[in-house]
Amino acid sequence: MLPEQRKTVCPYCGVGCGLVATTDGKRVLKLVGDPEHPANLGRLCLKGALAAQTLVAPSRLRHALVRGADGSLVPTTPEEAVGEIATRLGRILAEHGPSAVAVYLSGQLTTEAQYLGNKLGKGFLRTNHVDSNSRLCMASAAAGMTLSLGADGPPLTFADIEEADAFVFIGSNAADCHPVAFDRVQRRMKTSGARAIVVDPRRTKTAAQGTMHLAVRPGTDIALLNGWLRLCVEMGAIDEAFIAAHTEGWDELRGMLDEYEPARVAAICGISEGEIRASAEIIAKTERLISFWTMGVNQTTLGTFTTNTIINLHLATGRIGKPGAGPFSLTGQPNAMGGRDMGYMSHGLPGQRKVLDEAHRAEVEALWGLPAGSIGEAPGHDAVAMFEAMERGEIRAIWIIGTNPAASMPNLPVVRRGLERAELVIVQDAFYPTETTRFAHVVLPGALNLEQEGTFTNSDRTISLLERVAEPPGDARPDWQWVRDVARAMGFGASFDFDAAGDIFREMAMMTRGRPNDQTGVDYEILRAEGPQRWPHPHAGAPRALHEGHVFATPSGKAQFFARPYVPPEEQPDARYPLVLTTGRVEAHWHTRTKTGTVERLNRIDPAPYLAMNPEDARELGLAEGARVLVKSRRGEAKTVVRVTRDIGPGVVFMPMHWNDLWEVGASVNEVTTSETDPLSKEPALKRCAVSVERL
Ligand code: SF4
Numbered sequence: 001m002l003p004e005q006r007k008t009v010c011p012y013c014g015v016g017c018g019l020v021a022t023t024d025g026k027r028v029l030k031l032v033g034d035p036e037h038p039a040n041l042g043r044l045c046l047k048g049a050l051a052a053q054t055l056v057a058p059s060r061l062r063h064a065l066v067r068g069a070d071g072s073l074v075p076t077t078p079e080e081a082v083g084e085i086a087t088r089l090g091r092i093l094a095e096h097g098p099s100a101v102a103v104y105l106s107g108q109l110t111t112e113a114q115y116l117g118n119k120l121g122k123g124f125l126r127t128n129h130v131d132s133n134s135r136l137c138m139a140s141a142a143a144g145m146t147l148s149l150g151a152d153g154p155p156l157t158f159a160d161i162e163e164a165d166a167f168v169f170i171g172s173n174a175a176d177c178h179p180v181a182f183d184r185v186q187r188r189m190k191t192s193g194a195r196a197i198v199v200d201p202r203r204t205k206t207a208a209q210g211t212m213h214l215a216v217r218p219g220t221d222i223a224l225l226n227g228w229l230r231l232c233v234e235m236g237a238i239d240e241a242f243i244a245a246h247t248e249g250w251d252e253l254r255g256m257l258d259e260y261e262p263a264r265v266a267a268i269c270g271i272s273e274g275e276i277r278a279s280a281e282i283i284a285k286t287e288r289l290i291s292f293w294t295m296g297v298n299q300t301t302l303g304t305f306t307t308n309t310i311i312n313l314h315l316a317t318g319r320i321g322k323p324g325a326g327p328f329s330l331t332g333q334p335n336a337m338g339g340r341d342m343g344y345m346s347h348g349l350p351g352q353r354k355v356l357d358e359a360h361r362a363e364v365e366a367l368w369g370l371p372a373g374s375i376g377e378a379p380g381h382d383a384v385a386m387f388e389a390m391e392r393g394e395i396r397a398i399w400i401i402g403t404n405p406a407a408s409m410p411n412l413p414v415v416r417r418g419l420e421r422a423e424l425v426i427v428q429d430a431f432y433p434t435e436t437t438r439f440a441h442v443v444l445p446g447a448l449n450l451e452q453e454g455t456f457t458n459s460d461r462t463i464s465l466l467e468r469v470a471e472p473p474g475d476a477r478p479d480w481q482w483v484r485d486v487a488r489a490m491g492f493g494a495s496f497d498f499d500a501a502g503d504i505f506r507e508m509a510m511m512t513r514g515r516p517n518d519q520t521g522v523d524y525e526i527l528r529a530e531g532p533q534r535w536p537h538p539h540a541g542a543p544r545a546l547h548e549g550h551v552f553a554t555p556s557g558k559a560q561f562f563a564r565p566y567v568p569p570e571e572q573p574d575a576r577y578p579l580v581l582t583t584g585r586v587e588a589h590w591h592t593r594t595k596t597g598t599v600e601r602l603n604r605i606d607p608a609p610y611l612a613m614n615p616e617d618a619r620e621l622g623l624a625e626g627a628r629v630l631v632k633s634r635r636g637e638a639k640t641v642v643r644v645t646r647d648i649g650p651g652v653v654f655m656p657m658h659w660n661d662l663w664e665v666g667a668s669v670n671e672v673t674t675s676e677t678d679p680l681s682k683e684p685a686l687k688r689c690a691v692s693v694e695r696l
Pocket of ligand 1: 010011012013014015016017040043044045046047048049177178179180181
């Protein structure tokens, strides 16, 4: 085939940058940013620009593997692997019932694969133990936005950045984690004098480039947000007309704010009263304000409450539903939004429906052609509870698709014991080995997103079409095809009669009719001809805003205020574990490095794991730069190397999340992180736990 240009999407963060690939049908010859894509307007960060290098990594998995009698994984044919899975899953279902089976999905799959995995699990295997790694990522934002605004999706878009006059980054190191979005912010700052307040325990790259950095203690954002709103009231920045017309619950919240006088907030957050007042003044005096947040908020025990509190600030000041204003949740993964739209967490059903809602279950059963009562009425286990149930022997089989929980889950000792105990662990991944494939009985080779057709929905609800720009290696194939083939082998073929990803999209779109995330106006032909489309689609007016005319997707049509108090986390530092550990990403790597660890240029930028520690703490512990240390918590121990830096305050240490057992046994930060979760979203509090550090 003569080289031609096709469009696809970056496989990494939730900005969802469009790519233009020059391809000969088999290989990517050139990869550049898509100037017509609304998220990136042609820009790319280095990770995205080098994405094609991951396609040809030596660690690509080419063939299915089955664990043989001698305990090793041996290559097998796709047909034999599918047959083995169908037989063994069928046996476990027959002997132990649906609750013995779990499916664990990923925000890096196409929406078509996420939808089909969820359909097979909840509809046909009849287990609601279908969850995804969005539980570790966006569950708190999703729960918070649904409670406050009635729908899971930020009400504004990336194009609003060019209309904003101030930005808040709270729990977001966008300069490293969402670089193209942050680049748009920086340009706005340079061209219009817009200001950026960065709230982060560390002096990250984002903090260094902001107008003001508030180095709060981990897990105290909610106190600062309540304090800001109290000062907005005092400064007369409240939009009484907006509150009266479009919201409910203000009086209760207004009463609670009395407890958040600046002196108390300063004491909780560990910053000065002056910093709180100066930042509040920017917020109170800037009409066009965008607040970005991500894992620093979501991965805490107050993640949902904090999301509500960010939205409170925008509702009370009327800074929502206008150009350049609104609360903006930045999605971690490229397609977590698509999965959430299709209900791929254990409490969800397609079309942002809920398992707990009888009418929603009935609608989905009808659309899937299932008898009434087929879908279980209780939500399944969330990710943390799923592996705990496996450790207890209650879940006996798990199908893990496109994610690496033996590295990414908190409190890894529990996860490993669960995987060791399971009778059947199916791991579907594009790379081998991973920390999780060590526990697999069957391994299926998945295609990467550049090797398949499908759709991704990014942080601002934009649905983009992925064209196939390279050939998958060996027997690797799109994830949805493995799900379809197993479903067919188990006798569900009539409901899995899909020959192309576009057929699945048509069914998915139909599931959203009349829902807040209506996508019935979209299909592959439209995406091809007109480019990316944003839901809701069809829409009555301007396509940018989610809540047109300030009519919110709540039962009353009004947005909801929630009075959310600051509650200290359960796990506090003490004499045995005197330091607070926080976690996060670095610029060059992605999740557990299965992809970025194969790219030489990225490895040169961020070559190795470390523990960032303030010089004061290092001095007290007698540790110098480069010292090998053991980080201990109530759950386990991690090995790493000290990096002494003033970018982190005394009493707090930081470890990146990317390096795990394949780097060095015991290197993962998740050996020590806590599986304590946000009580509403069930998102684990990966951002904060108590540890000790000692020389190895
Ligand atoms: Fe990819 Fe995110 Fe970089 Fe865009 S900003 S190129 S989506 S990693």
